[in-house]
Structure formats: structure tokens, C-alpha cells
Amino acid sequence: MPIEDVFDRSRDVRRREVRGQLAEITIRRRRADELTRTLAEIDARLDRATDSHTSTCQPLQARLAELESRIVEALTNREPAPEDAERERVGLLAEIASANELLERESVVQGQLRKPLARERQQILMGCNAEPALKNKLAQDELGNPEMLDELFVAKQTVAWAESRLRAASEKLKAATEMLDVSQREKQTGGIEIAERRARRWRLESETAAKQQSEAMRECDRLHRAMVEE
Numbered sequence: 001m002p003i004e005d006v007f008d009r010s011r012d013v014r015r016r017e018v019r020g021q022l023a024e025i026t027i028r029r030r031r032a033d034e035l036t037r038t039l040a041e042i043d044a045r046l047d048r049a050t051d052s053h054t055s056t057c058q059p060l061q062a063r064l065a066e067l068e069s070r071i072v073e074a075l076t077n078r079e080p081a082p083e084d085a086e087r088e089r090v091g092l093l094a095e096i097a098s099a100n101e102l103l104e105r106e107s108v109v110q111g112q113l114r115k116p117l118a119r120e121r122q123q124i125l126m127g128c129n130a131e132p133a134l135k136n137k138l139a140q141d142e143l144g145n146p147e148m149l150d151e152l153f154v155a156k157q158t159v160a161w162a163e164s165r166l167r168a169a170s171e172k173l174k175a176a177t178e179m180l181d182v183s184q185r186e187k188q189t190g191g192i193e194i195a196e197r198r199a200r201r202w203r204l205e206s207e208t209a210a211k212q213q214s215e216a217m218r219e220c221d222r223l224h225r226a227m228v229e230e
Contacts, residue, residue: 162213
């Protein structure tokens with residue numbers, strides 16, 4: 001059997017192993033998404049309980065403040081506290097205490113539900129951290145498509161050369177722009193024309209290099225994705 005066929009068969013086996021690991025991560029992410037929705041529902045229930053507690057207690061507390069104001073005024077005037085106000089005050093305090101207890105119980109229940117689910121979700125997501133490295137394996141020399149890897153090498157070289165070209169053009173453009181500023185300030189008619197031409201040409205060179213770099217980077221991304229999805 002040709003050595004190329006042996007290599008391709010071995011590569012396919014190892015790629016299948018990596019894809020299996022990625023599939024497991026996909027399933028775990030789905031479980032994490034389900035847990036996220038469940039946690040959101042728990043938080044929403046607690047928010048509703050808190051809102052209900054607030055709507056119940058606010059008018060009670062407002063009425064309590066009125067009653068206590070009457071009682072304070074009476075005591076300030078050395079008069080006995082109004083019995084009706086005292087009775088109603090005691091009743092209001094009991095209602096508020098009951099509402100607080102209800103909210104506290106609900107908070108405990110929802111907290112007990114939330115804690116293990118949040119811990120499970122965190123552990124699942126930590127187990128998914130290997131996904132980028134696994135995907136990169138599929139686009140590296142041992143497991144990647146040989147032809148695409150060659151194309152990726154060329155694309156990366158193009159990015160590097162374009163970066164150098166862009167850096168050099170940017171420096172030349174800066175110098176030409178500074179020369180143009182000087183020529184305009186000193187009203188050097190001939191110098192202005194030369195500086196404008198230089199600035200125009202280096203600006204075009206800079207834009208062309210930037211475009212080349214951007215296109216080469218997109219090609220790198222495309223090849224990387226294609227090798228991962230192969």
C-alpha cells in the first residue's frame with residue numbers, strides 16, 4: 001500500500017477521534033444551555049417573589065409609618081398612645097413579618113435549587129474549554145488536509161509580506177505628508193506638487209497593502225474553517 005494511503009487512513013482515524021471529542025463537547029454545551037434556561041427561570045421566580053413582597057409590604061409600611069407618627073405625637077404631648085393605633089400597628093407588624101418569612105422561605109428554596117445546577121453548569125463549561133484546541137488540531141500538519149495546509153502556508157506568508165509592505169508604506173506616507181505640510185506652510189509651489197504626488201502614491205500603496213493583508217487574512221480563516229469542517 002502506498003505510504004500516502006497509509007498516512008491518509010491514519011489521518012482519517014485520528015480526525016474521527018477528534019471529531020468525536022468535539023461532538024461530546026457539543027452535547028455538553030446543549031446541557032449547559034438547558035441549565036442556563038433553568039437558572040433563568042429560578043431567578044425569574046425569585047424576582048417575582050421579591051416584587052410580590054414589595055407590593056405587599058410597601059402599603060403596610062406606609063400605614064405603619066402613619067400610625068407610629070400618631071403614637072409619637074401622643075407620647076410627645078404626654079398622652080397615652082391611641083389604643084386603635086397600637087392594635088393596628090401590632091397587626092401590621094405581624095403581616096410584614098409574615099411576608100418577610102414567606103420571601104425568606106422562597107429565597108431558601110430557590111437558592112437550594114440554584115446552587116447545584118449552577119455548579120453543574122460551571123463544571124460543564126470548564127470541560128468545554130478544550131474545544132478551540134481540538135478544532136486547531138484539525139487544521140494542523142498532522143491532521144489537516146495537506147493541500148489546504150499548503151494553501152494556508154502561502155496565505156500566511158502573504159499576510160506577513162502585506163504587513164511589512166503596509167508598515168513601510170505607512171512610514172513613507174507619514175514622511176510625504178509631513179513634507180507636504182512644510183511645502184504648504186512655506187508656499188513652495190514646486191515642492192507642493194512633488195509632495196502631493198508622493199503622498200498620493202504612498203497613500204494608494206498603503207491602501208493596496210491593507211487590502212491585500214485583509215484578503216489574505218480572510219483566506220486564512222476560510223482555509224482554517226474548511227479544514228476543521230472537512
